[in-house]
Amino acid sequence: MCQYIGIFYEECNHVRFKLHNFCLDLFHELQRINNPEERETHALPFDPDTPGCEPYALFDENGLPETRDAPGTGNVLWWVINLSEVCPGCEVVRVG
Ligand SMILES: [Zn+2]
Ligand SMILES: [Zn+2]
Numbered sequence: 811m812c813q814y815i816g817i818f819y820e821e822c823n824h825v826r827f828k829l830h831n832f833c834l835d836l837f838h839e840l841q842r843i844n845n846p847e848e849r850e851t852h853a854l855p856f857d858p859d860t861p862g863c864e865p866y867a868l869f870d871e872n873g874l875p876e877t878r879d880a881p882g883t884g885n886v887l888w889w890v891i892n893l894s895e896v897c898p899g900c901e902v903v904r905v906g
Pocket of ligand 1: 811812813832833834835836860862863
């Protein structure tokens with residue numbers, strides 16, 4: 811499955827995911843676009859149909875990401891606590 815880096819916006823508890831690594835399933839799916847036969851018989855865009863590749867993570871009761879490195883806690887490799895970026899969800903910039 812694909813792996814992500816999570817970005818956590820402390821002011822508003824919003825999160826954002828950056829794709830870090832895509833898996834072979836997705837890679838092979840993307841490669842189909844280079845195959846003329848596939849292009850002819852299937853409509854674009856391809857649907858990788860790999861729901862496990864969507865970013866997912868667990869959050870505790872305070873809305874903070876669980877950083878436990880246990881199976882089943884998500885496909886986020888690590889979390890970055892945002893200190894400077896504008897949150898794209900609510901456009902809040904951290905001050906100070
Ligand atoms: Zn994947
Ligand atoms: Zn926000």
